[in-house]
Amino acid sequence: MKNPDTPLQQVRERIGRACKVARRDPADVTLVAVSKTHPAEAIEPLLREGQRVFGENRVQEAQTKWPALREAWPDAEVHLIGQLQSNKAEDAVALFDCIHSLDRPSLLKALVKAMDRAGKRVPCFIQVNVGEEDQKGGCAPGDLAGFIARARDAEIPLAGLMCIPPLDIEPAPFFAFLDKLARDNGLTGRSMGMSGDYETAVMLGATHVRVGTALFGARG
Numbered sequence: 547m548k549n550p551d552t553p554l555q556q557v558r559e560r561i562g563r564a565c566k567v568a569r570r571d572p573a574d575v576t577l578v579a580v581s582k583t584h585p586a587e588a589i590e591p592l593l594r595e596g597q598r599v600f601g602e603n604r605v606q607e608a609q610t611k612w613p614a615l616r617e618a619w620p621d622a623e624v625h626l627i628g629q630l631q632s633n634k635a636e637d638a639v640a641l642f643d644c645i646h647s648l649d650r651p652s653l654l655k656a657l658v659k660a661m662d663r664a665g666k667r668v669p670c671f672i673q674v675n676v677g678e679e680d681q682k683g684g685c686a687p688g689d690l691a692g693f694i695a696r697a698r699d700a701e702i703p704l705a706g707l708m709c710i711p712p713l714d715i716e717p718a719p720f721f722a723f724l725d726k727l728a729r730d731n732g733l734t735g736r737s738m739g740m741s742g743d744y745e746t747a748v749m750l751g752a753t754h755v756r757v758g759t760a761l762f763g764a765r766g
């Protein structure tokens with residue numbers, strides 16, 4: 547009997563199937579393995595299987611886990627997917643290869659300053675509050691065009707747009723909305739879709755899916 551697929555193989559297979567349905571090239575979809583809360587010992591098997599892009603939601607946690615892992619796997623990439631406080635901008639610029647949560651002018655300012663100091667530019671996704679939820683981070687859709695213009699003026703490399711749709715309702719309309727906002731603003735990247743809905747996101751244009759539970763199991 548054939549060995550059962552690993553979770554990573556299963557997720558990749560499902561991304562491949564969604565791409566086929568949508569007539570998309572799987573090479574245009576980056577799987578971001580969300581390793582937040584999981585220790586290095588849980589991350590290493592995925593690295594050995596060839597996974598290279600990971601997502602963390604806290605600066606401090608990433609600082610404790612990733613320097614050693616990067617030494618062993620120098621081509622691994624770590625993306626920040628969680629909210630970022632302006633006072634952590636410098637640490638974030640030093641540590642991450644990409645930031646998915648640029649969502650407000652004060653953070654833009656802090657990131658520009660940190661990038662200028664570090665002499666490097668870290669690509670950023672602008673997070674959009676697609677459900678216009680009070681408690682959620684993200685730029686309001688109505689403020690997006692102005693915010694993108696400010697980021698472009700500041701020479702922040704924009705990777706695209708990111709969203710976390712409201713919980714417990716069908717996410718497809720929100721993914722389609724983010725896709726349209728990206729298109730209207732001339733941006734290629736769409737960071738959308740998590741364990742429960744990444745295939746839907748791929749069919750609606752996701753270029754980056756952020757998958758944790760389906761790869762690592764439930765978080766403690």
Ligand SMILES: *Cc1c(COP(=O)(O)O)cnc(C)c1O
Binds near residue numbers: 580582603739741759
């Ligand atoms: C935790 C998290 C994910 C991954 O969620 P899963 O449901 O475990 O796949 C994706 N995006 C963000 C912003 C997260 O915080």
